[in-house]
Amino acid sequence: MKVTIAGAGIAGLATALALDADGHDIEIFEAVQEIKPLGVGINLLPHAAAILNGLGVLDDLLKSGVATSELSYFNRHGQKIWSEPRGLYAGQNAPQVSLARGELQRILLLHVRERLGESRIHSGHRLVSFSNKKDQAVAIFSTPSSSELIVQSDILICADGIHSAARAQLYPDEGAPLYSGRLLWRATTMAPPFLSGTSMIMAGHEDQKFVCYPIESCGEDGLQKINWIAELRRPLLRNPEDWNRKGDINDFYDEQLPHRGAICFGCHIKSVRLGFTYGKDNFHGDTIAEKQRKIVSDAAINGVQAEPVTNWM
C-alpha cells in the first residue's frame, strides 16, 4: 500500500519503520526544514521498548539511554514509601528505557533514513488540508518554495503533533489545548549517580512533585546526565508552551536554585480522545493528545488498521 505520513516526530517515524517492515511504500512529509533533537528526558515503557526491539531500534536506544531498574517513591523528608522493579528487572520481556527525547527522535530518524532512503523524507512540507477522493486519501502540503503539493495515497497518516492541522480540520471549534494548571521546571544536571545509578524517583503529590532519573550511563568522570522535573500547581503565567525558551526561575520560585540548561513549559491536556481513524486517515500520538508511553505502540500496532482503538487507557 502507498502510505503518506505527515509529521516526522516520534509517532510518524515509528509508524514509518513499522509499515516499512510490513512492506508498504512510505513517504514522510515534515513541516520543519531541519529536524533538530529537542527536549529532555522521556521514558519508554516495556511495551513500547518491545515494539522498538522488533523494529531493530532498541539496541541503539539502550546505547544512548539507561535501562531503568526501579521506580521509588519518597516523601518530602526523603523517606522511602514504596519501590518497585521496572522492565527487565520486573520480569518483563523488554526494558524501560529512560533517554533524551531528542535522542529518541534522532535514532528513529537515523533508522528511517537507512531503510527508506533520504528521498522518502520531505522536510519543509507542511500538511495544509486533506480529503478523501474515491478510494484515495488526498493531502495538500505547502512546500519550501511556497507552492502547494498534492499527494495521493492509499492511506494518509496524520502524526503532526499536538497542534495537528488535520485535527483542526476535523474539529475546527475545538480551540487550543487546555492548560493543566501545572508548571513543569525541567532540566538536566551532570551529577554522580544516585541510588542504583539506574533508579527513577518521585516525591511529593499532584500539586507539588519532583521526578528524577538518569538518561545516560555514567561517564569516565564519574558523572551521569540526570533529568529532573520540578512540578508545581501554578496559574497560567504566559505563553504556556515553548520548548525553545529558556526557563525563568521567577516563574516558579523566588529562590535561586542551581540549574543547568533549563527549559520551562506548561503541561497541557486536551479532551481525551483515543486513537481513531477517519476515512483513510489514522491519528496518532499527540495528535490525539495521548500519553507518550503508548505512542510507539500505536505506531506499530494501529498503523494501518481501520478500527478505533478503545483499549489503551
Ligand SMILES: Cc1cc2nc3c(=O)[nH]c(=O)nc-3n(C[C@H](O)[C@H](O)[C@H](O)COP(=O)(O)OP(=O)(O)OC[C@H]3O[C@@H](n4cnc5c(N)ncnc54)[C@H](O)[C@@H]3O)c2cc1C
Ligand atoms: C520539542 C519537544 C520536546 C519534548 N520533550 C519532551 C521531553 O523532554 N520529555 C517528554 O516526556 N516529552 C517530551 N515531549 C513530548 C513528547 O515528545 C510528545 O508527547 C511526543 O513527541 C509526541 O509524539 P508525536 O509524534 O505525536 O508528536 P511530535 O513528536 O511533536 O511530532 C510531530 C511532528 O509533526 C511535525 N508537524 C507539525 N505540524 C505539521 C504539519 N502540519 N505538517 C507536517 N508536519 C507537521 C512537527 O514538526 C513534528 O516533527 C516533547 C515534545 C516536543 C515537541
